[in-house]
Amino acid sequence: xxxxxGLIGCGLMGSxxxxxxxRAGLVKRVVGFSPSKSTTELALKMGxxxxxxxxxxxxxxxxxLILLAVPVAATEATLTAIQPAIASTTLVMDVxxxxxxxxxxxxxxxxxxxxxxxxxHPICGREVSGVQNALVDLYVDEKLILTPLPExxxxxxxxxxxxxxxxxxxxxxxxxxxxxxxxxxxxxxPHLLAFAMMNSLGAQAEGDQYLSxxxxxxxxFTRIAAGEPAMxxxxxxxxxxxxxxxxxxxxxxxxxxxxxIESGDAAALQDSIREASQARTxxxxxxxxxx
Amino acid sequence: xxxxxGLIGCGLMGSxxxxxxxRAGLVKRVVGFSPSKSTTELALKMGxxxxxxxxxxxxxxxxxLILLAVPVAATEATLTAIQPAIASTTLVMDVxxxxxxxxxxxxxxxxxxxxxxxxxHPICGREVSGVQNALVDLYVDEKLILTPLPExxxxxxxxxxxxxxxxxxxxxxxxxxxxxxxxxxxxxxPHLLAFAMMNSLGAQAEGDQYLSxxxxxxxxFTRIAAGEPAMxxxxxxxxxxxxxxxxxxxxxxxxxxxxxIESGDAAALQDSIREASQARTxxxxxxxxxx
Numbered sequence: 001x002x003x004x005x006g007l008i009g010c011g012l013m014g015s016x017x018x019x020x021x022x023r024a025g026l027v028k029r030v031v032g033f034s035p036s037k038s039t040t041e042l043a044l045k046m047g048x049x050x051x052x053x054x055x056x057x058x059x060x061x062x063x064x065l066i067l068l069a070v071p072v073a074a075t076e077a078t079l080t081a082i083q084p085a086i087a088s089t090t091l092v093m094d095v096x097x098x099x100x101x102x103x104x105x106x107x108x109x110x111x112x113x114x115x116x117x118x119x120x121h122p123i124c125g126r127e128v129s130g131v132q133n134a135l136v137d138l139y140v141d142e143k144l145i146l147t148p149l150p151e152x153x154x155x156x157x158x159x160x161x162x163x164x165x166x167x168x169x170x171x172x173x174x175x176x177x178x179x180x181x182x183x184x185x186x187x188x189x190p191h192l193l194a195f196a197m198m199n200s201l202g203a204q205a206e207g208d209q210y211l212s213x214x215x216x217x218x219x220x221f222t223r224i225a226a227g228e229p230a231m232x233x234x235x236x237x238x239x240x241x242x243x244x245x246x247x248x249x250x251x252x253x254x255x256x257x258x259x260x261i262e263s264g265d266a267a268a269l270q271d272s273i274r275e276a277s278q279a280r281t282x283x284x285x286x287x288x289x290x291x
Numbered sequence: 292x293x294x295x296x297g298l299i300g301c302g303l304m305g306s307x308x309x310x311x312x313x314r315a316g317l318v319k320r321v322v323g324f325s326p327s328k329s330t331t332e333l334a335l336k337m338g339x340x341x342x343x344x345x346x347x348x349x350x351x352x353x354x355x356l357i358l359l360a361v362p363v364a365a366t367e368a369t370l371t372a373i374q375p376a377i378a379s380t381t382l383v384m385d386v387x388x389x390x391x392x393x394x395x396x397x398x399x400x401x402x403x404x405x406x407x408x409x410x411x412h413p414i415c416g417r418e419v420s421g422v423q424n425a426l427v428d429l430y431v432d433e434k435l436i437l438t439p440l441p442e443x444x445x446x447x448x449x450x451x452x453x454x455x456x457x458x459x460x461x462x463x464x465x466x467x468x469x470x471x472x473x474x475x476x477x478x479x480x481p482h483l484l485a486f487a488m489m490n491s492l493g494a495q496a497e498g499d500q501y502l503s504x505x506x507x508x509x510x511x512f513t514r515i516a517a518g519e520p521a522m523x524x525x526x527x528x529x530x531x532x533x534x535x536x537x538x539x540x541x542x543x544x545x546x547x548x549x550x551x552i553e554s555g556d557a558a559a560l561q562d563s564i565r566e567a568s569q570a571r572t573x574x575x576x577x578x579x580x581x582x
Contacts, residue, residue, distance in 0.1 A: 123506030127572075143506055172504075185492060186505035190512040192552075193484060196545040198567035201476060204540060211574055213463075214477035215414035215434060220511040221481040226572045229565040236552050236560065247549060249495060251542070254487040258538060261483075261527050269527065274520040276489035281418075281517045283502055 001025070006063030006085075007032040008056045008078060010043040012126060013095045014069025015134035018048045020167045023136055033059035043131045060085035065163075068094040073234040076105035086113040091159050093120045097183065097231075098238040099147040099176035106149070115153035118160040121145045121179065122169065123187075127226035140168035147176040184242035189250060191232055192243065194225035292316070297354030297376075298323040299347045299369060301334040303417060304386045305360030306425035309339045311458045314427055324350035334422045351376035356454075359385040364525040367396035377404040382447050384411045388474065388522075389529040390438040390467035397440070406444035409451040412436045412470065413460065414478075418517035431459035438467040475533035480541060482523055483534065485516035 005021060007014050010032045021027045032049030033056050034040050040052045053059035060066050060082035070078050075096060086092060092113070096102045099119050106117050124142040126133055144164045148157050157173075164171050174182075201207035236243060260269040296312060298305050301323045312318045323340030324347050325331050331343040344350035351357050351373035361369050366387060377383060383404070387393045390410050397408050415433040417424055435455045439448050448464075455462050465473075492498035527534060551560040 123504070125508065143504065145504070181497070182501040182504045185495070185498075185501040186509045190488065190509055192548060193488070193545065194512060194571075195564050195567040196541060196548055197481065197484070198570045199548070199563060200537070200541040200544040202566060202570055203544060204476070206472070207476075210473040210476040211570070213414070213434065213436070213473045214574070217416065217515045218477045218481055220514045221485060222571050222574075223511045224508045225567050225570075227564075227568060229561050229568050232564050232568075233557055233561040236564075237555060237557060240552055240555075244549060244552065246491070247545070250487060250491040251545075253491040253494060254484065254538070254542075257483060257487055257490070258535060261531055261535065264528060264531075266524055266528060270520050270524040272490060273486050273518075273523050273527075275493055276486040276516050277518060277520050277523075279489045279493055279502070279516075280485075280513050283505070283513075 002027045002065040004028065004063045004065070005030045006053070006059040006061070006066040006082075007049060007069065008059050008066065008082070009069035010034040010039050010048060010131050011069060012129045012131070012133050012138075013122070014067060015043055015046075015048045015131040016136065016138035017067055017069065017095070017167075018043075019134055019136040020139055021163070022047075024166050026163065026166060027065065031059050031063065039131055046131060046134070048131060048134060056081045057085050060090075064090055066090060066092045068092070068096075070094075071231050071234045072096040072098050072101060072238050075102050076109060079105055079109040083109055083111065083113060086110070086116055088113070088116065090116050091156050092117045093160055095120055095122055097121060097187070097235045099145075099179045101238040103147065103149060103176045114149065114151045116156055117149070118152055118156055119147045119149075119176065120160060120164065121147070121183075122164070125227075127223055129228045129231075137168075139164070142169055144169035144171045145179055146171060146173045147179050148173065180239050180242050184239050184246045185249075188235055188239055188243045189246040191224050191227060192236060192247065193250070194222050195232075197222055198225045293318045293356040294320065295354045295356070296321045297344070297350040297352070297357040297373075298340060298360065299350050299357065299373070300360035301325040301330050301339060301422050302360060303420045303422070303424050303429075304413070305358060306334055306337075306339045306422040307427065307429035308358055308360065308386070308458075309334075310425055310427040311430055312454070313338075315457050317454065317457060318356065322350050322354065330422055337422065337425070339422060339425060347372045348376050351381075355381055357381060357383045359383070359387075361385075362522050362525045363387040363389050363392060363529050366393050367400060370396055370400040374400055374402065374404060377401075377407055379404070379407065381407050382450050383408045384451055386411055386413055388412060388478070388526045390436075390470045392529040394438065394440055394467045405440065405442045407447055408440070409443055409447055410438045410440075410467065411451060411455065412438070412474075413455070416518075418514055420519045420522070428459075430455070433460055435460035435462045436470055437462060437464045438470050439464065471530050472533050475530050475537045476540075479526060479530055479534045480537040482515050482518060483527060483538065484541070485513050486523075488513055489516045 030049045033053040321340045324344040334340045
């Protein structure tokens with residue numbers, strides 16, 4: 001049981017964490033900060049937080065658990081701001097979608113509190129954002145990756161593991177580099193492609209007409225294109241090198257398929273589609289149900 | 292009320308149509324043909340069909356309503372086979388995902404029965420196929436496109452419209468050319484991209500590991516990659532020119548986003564993502580719920 005969660009960022013991810021933590025009986029009191037006053041007021045009204053802090057450092061002061069749920073580009077400034085308020089016994093986590101840059105920010109800012117920090121990435125989200133869309137079940141049955149540093153305190157790492165496991169996550173550990181390579185491939189690239197798909201329609205005079213005729217396949221394929229622009233700008237930039245490398249891999253596979261279509265090689269095209277189809281069928285049983 | 296549906300192809304689409312037609316009380320008897328004996332036997336057992344035909348022409352004989360639900364590449368051969376069995380009063384429809392090639396096949400084969408044919412494309416499907424996955428509700432609340440020829444009988448067109456409307460479809464009409472351009476953009480290209488996404492992972496040594504870490508965004512983005520290989524081979528080849536043109540449009544949008552990421556132009560990147568996100572948010576309310 002934690003005495004006080006300092007919640008820095010009362011958006012979808014942070015607010016859902018606070019709700020889940022409260023339901024699990026893991027925390028007595030949540031003190032929340034967001035740059036927008038209307039956000040924290042709504043969070044208070046919804047019971048997500050119990051008190052409003054006027055700054056990140058105020059939310060962190062006196063907390064034995066701190067969650068950073070801010071856009072990844074804001075991580076370094078936020079850690080700088082709260083560093084003086086972190087006690088040696090405090091567990092500090094984030095929920096950022098990229099990890100090398102977050103670890104870099106922690107190394108630059110946390111000094112003697114570096115061992116308190118356990119970088120975390122829950123593999124879930126919604127196409128809508130904000131405290132008003134928080135779900136107490138957001139993390140249930142979802143994957144969660146921890147990317148500890150060599151300096152991370154092993155007790156803190158174990159605490160982090162226990163919290164997320166209690167919230168229903170399947171927790172695993174890896175290096176920040178491995179994390180960023182993998183999520184460039186299975187998350188950041190799909191988002192980039194979904195954005196490009198929507199923009200490709202937008203760039204065509206007939207795009208709106210085509211769009212009006214789209215069906216359920218298009219709906220699911222482009223769901224992630226509705227992601228929050230500022231958040232995804234930060235992620236795509238933070239993981240630029242891995243993302244561009246994955247985009248090159250993807251374009252090689254796309255061009256190979258295009259060549260088979262151009263040449264009318266039906267047998268090889270079917271083989272290539274079969275590989276894709278089989279890989280997808282083999283995979284999809286491990287994913288959580290939609291929320 | 293139709294006396295007899297001749298169902299040629301007892302797969303997912305055809306079987307779901309028969310089930311829906313029966314539930315709506317629109318047909319007395321369904322005679323079904325599929326090349327695979329086990330398919331028609333299962334269709335009979337499931338009550339999808341009432342009698343097994345040993346050939347396409349046998350299923351068509353005596354039918355006042357014929358539905359072709361075969362891979363698009365098989366359309367011409369199937370129409371050739373059933374042409375002698377089509378009466379002038381019979382309504383013939385297909386459910387193919389491409390329409391220019393289907394219309395071409397009809398022009399080549401139907402002769403004096405051309406007016407009986409109303410090409411149709413229901414905008415729905417599942418990532419699983421076969422009669423065993425048929426759903427009586429597959430067509431409910433989905434779009435359906437009719438692409439009549441100049442030669443199509445106007446009464447037959449009206450009959451087709453009434454059938455699909457009764458099954459719960461939102462029916463619209465357009466030219467085969469318009470249809471194929473639109474579905475290249477909003478269906479065939481997304482499938483091609485989803486296949487390429489899976490193949491791109493398969494081509495990397497770490498692909499399986501990356502895949503094991505994928506979450507719900509990836510699940511939805513790649514759902515359509517599990518499509519039936521032979522069916523999608525036919526569609527991508529049948530609509531080759533429009534598909535490759537859409538792929539070029541898409542790659543131009545992708546390259547524009549890549550350039551903003553490479554140059555670190557955060558403001559322009561956010562603007563571009565916002566356009567995509569807004570377009571997707573504005574659209575998604577018109578799509579049917581997942582089945």
